[in-house]
Amino acid sequence: MSEGERATRRARLEALREKGIDPYPARVGPREAIAVVRSRFGEQSAEALEVDPQTVAVVGRIVAVRSFGKLVFVRLLEAGETIQVSVRRQEIDAELFDWIRSFDVGDFVRIEGPVWRTRTGELTVDAKAAQILAKSLRPLPEKWHGLTDVESRFRQRYLDLLSNEQARRIAVLRSRTLSAMRAFLDARGFLEVETPVLQPIYGGAAARPFDTHHRRYDQKLYLRISDELYLKRLVVGGLDRVYEIGHNFRNEGISRKHNPEFTMMECYQADADYRDMMDLSEEMIREIAERVCGTTRIEYQGTTLDFGAPWRRVPMRDAIRDATGIDVLEHGDLEALSGAMRGRGLEPSDAPTWARLVDDLFSDRVEPDLVQPTLVSDYPLDLSPLAKRSVEDARLVERFEPFVAGMEIGNAFSELNDPDDQRARLEQQRRALAAGDEEAHPLDEDYVMALEHGLPPTGGLGIGVDRLVMILADVPNLREVILFPHLRPIAPDGAPEEP
RNA sequence: GGGCGCGUAGCUCAAUUGGCAGAGCAAGGGACUCUUAAUCCCUAGGUUCGGGGUUCGAUUCCCCGCGCGCUCACCA
Numbered sequence: 001m002s003e004g005e006r007a008t009r010r011a012r013l014e015a016l017r018e019k020g021i022d023p024y025p026a027r028v029g030p031r032e033a034i035a036v037v038r039s040r041f042g043e044q045s046a047e048a049l050e051v052d053p054q055t056v057a058v059v060g061r062i063v064a065v066r067s068f069g070k071l072v073f074v075r076l077l078e079a080g081e082t083i084q085v086s087v088r089r090q091e092i093d094a095e096l097f098d099w100i101r102s103f104d105v106g107d108f109v110r111i112e113g114p115v116w117r118t119r120t121g122e123l124t125v126d127a128k129a130a131q132i133l134a135k136s137l138r139p140l141p142e143k144w145h146g147l148t149d150v151e152s153r154f155r156q157r158y159l160d161l162l163s164n165e166q167a168r169r170i171a172v173l174r175s176r177t178l179s180a181m182r183a184f185l186d187a188r189g190f191l192e193v194e195t196p197v198l199q200p201i202y203g204g205a206a207a208r209p210f211d212t213h214h215r216r217y218d219q220k221l222y223l224r225i226s227d228e229l230y231l232k233r234l235v236v237g238g239l240d241r242v243y244e245i246g247h248n249f250r251n252e253g254i255s256r257k258h259n260p261e262f263t264m265m266e267c268y269q270a271d272a273d274y275r276d277m278m279d280l281s282e283e284m285i286r287e288i289a290e291r292v293c294g295t296t297r298i299e300y301q302g303t304t305l306d307f308g309a310p311w312r313r314v315p316m317r318d319a320i321r322d323a324t325g326i327d328v329l330e331h332g333d334l335e336a337l338s339g340a341m342r343g344r345g346l347e348p349s350d351a352p353t354w355a356r357l358v359d360d361l362f363s364d365r366v367e368p369d370l371v372q373p374t375l376v377s378d379y380p381l382d383l384s385p386l387a388k389r390s391v392e393d394a395r396l397v398e399r400f401e402p403f404v405a406g407m408e409i410g411n412a413f414s415e416l417n418d419p420d421d422q423r424a425r426l427e428q429q430r431r432a433l434a435a436g437d438e439e440a441h442p443l444d445e446d447y448v449m450a451l452e453h454g455l456p457p458t459g460g461l462g463i464g465v466d467r468l469v470m471i472l473a474d475v476p477n478l479r480e481v482i483l484f485p486h487l488r489p490i491a492p493d494g495a496p497e498e499p
Numbered sequence: 500g501g502g503c504g505c506g507u508a509g510c511u512c513a514a515u516u517g518g519c520a521g522a523g524c525a526a527g528g529g530a531c532u533c534u535u536a537a538u539c540c541c542u543a544g545g546u547u548c549g550g551g552g553u554u555c556g557a558u559u560c561c562c563c564g565c566g567c568g569c570u571c572a573c574c575a
Contacts, residue, residue, distance in 0.1 A: 004544060005509065005526045064535080071532035088532070105525075119533050142510035142524050144536050149510085151567045163510090207574075252574045253500090363575090401575085408575055439574080464575080488566065 023135040031057040034081040046117035057112040106136030180291040190241040195230035204228030206439040207250040223249035240270030263465035272459035273414040311373040355382035370403035385425040387413035412461040419451035
């Protein structure tokens with residue numbers, strides 16, 4: 001950066017201190033929100049304001065200065081709203097004029113004075129008094145192009161938020177999505193709870209965990225990959241509608257759709273099954289879309305996604321058969337299915353089991369085309385060690401996942417509540433883990449014990465909040481909706497270099 | 500992790516075959532009482548991501564490293 005500009009601002013800061021003015025005062029004088037001032041005077045004509053002058057005080061960050069010598073226009077930004085300030089040499093004494101002129105773009109100030117309208121009709125506060133609220137020592141990004149460098153936008157998100165309308169819009173939209181989600185669940189009697197992020201045994205999903213260590217207890221701990229097992233313990237305990245919105249941590253690759261730390265909503269409802277959760281997920285996302293976007297028809301990357309209509313529901317078997325002509329249940333083992341795929345000119349992946357091959361086939365041939373909201377159900381049992389067996393086919397489980405825009409945005413099932421079946425399934429996972437499958441589930445004896453006390457029939461649903469926000473915000477990259485996405489440190493010690 | 504691409508002033512971007520590193524905005528000085536990216540004149544601002552190599556000479560070509568993007572793999 002230009003030392004000149006930093007030095008200039010620094011010098012002005014020192015000048016303030018020498019004059020006994022705190023550049024970062026603890027108290028702000030009385031003021032009104034810019035939005036309030038704008039709406040209060042929005043209807044009043046220039047003449048009305050001239051006849052009956054009203055004095056207001058506003059605060060904000062200076063985002064532009066246009067000087068005409070003895071007349072200066074300054075634009076203040078506060079809470080996404082701006083207002084113009086005029087400083088007129090003729091109206092105030094030289095000392096105050098110079099004082100206000102010494103403010104830099106980026107400074108936070110308080111301005112007090114009567115409201116008037118310029119010749120172009122712009123509502124303007126004519127400065128009669130001014131207070132510095134916080135001195136800015138570094139320049140803001142360029143006013144017209146804003147900040148476009150992707151890396152800088154993520155590393156210095158505050159600058160992105162300041163200079164790019166889109167960034168602010170997404171941040172607000174995300175917050176509203178969370179509010180709408182909570183409102184939906186609260187209204188249905190779900191209790192918001194908090195469960196451990198630091199877990200002695202991770203579980204509830206297939207993923208590699210981050211691990212850490214508790215010094216005092218000399219205990220190995222994992223950052224949760226899911227809150228599932230704790231939430232179901234709460235249902236055992238009689239909290240029969242619970243949800244949690246929190247971060248999960250998965251030690252996996254980073255992509256457009258993956259961040260190592262992401263936000264998941266999980267809810268559990270006693271006396272419900274996966275069909276009930278299908279209804280719940282449809283209604284939830286429909287209501288969120290309505291509340292956040294004002295419509296259930298969402299434009300996403302040039303396609304209109306219709307969350308209003310009943311979502312398409314399709315068993316995984318049918319979806320794969322429709323896409324490939326292969327009935328995975330008629331080719332019920334690895335060799336048979338591999339053979340059937342080759343017969344259709346498809347190269348089977350090197351999946352180790354039938355279930356994995358089904359999953360790969362689905363991911364490759366079906367998932368990308370699931371653009372309109374779709375609930376895909378009845379997954380292979382081996383992929384779902386926490387889901388209840390399907391009553392129709394013992395190879396399947398009562399599970400579904402919602403897909404939108406070719407992207408999985410959730411996961412749900414009739415929760416497995418048979419402790420013996422659960423133990424057996426987790427034993428199998430443990431063997432896979434021991435055999436080198438790093439995403440297999442460990443066996444959580446304490447969880448199985450909880451099931452032995454009795455988990456009622458329960459439906460569970462998880463929604464990937466970041467991905468949902470991607471859809472609602474119409475952005476193709478998860479990092480746009482995560483305020484501080486994971487990035488490598490810029491310097492070896494993790495501290496940004498002093499520019 | 501692989502492949503491809505990118506990295507130049509605070510920001511947005513130029514720079515001919517390898518030949519003095521430039522512009523706009525922002526900043527500093529000056530003019531200007533109605534601007535909305537104000538305008539006009541002047542000034543200053545650079546480890547061209549870092550290191551090495553080739554060369555009389557490297558922003559440019561080569562190698563290594565770092566960071567970012569896209570993509571594939573992995574992964575929900």
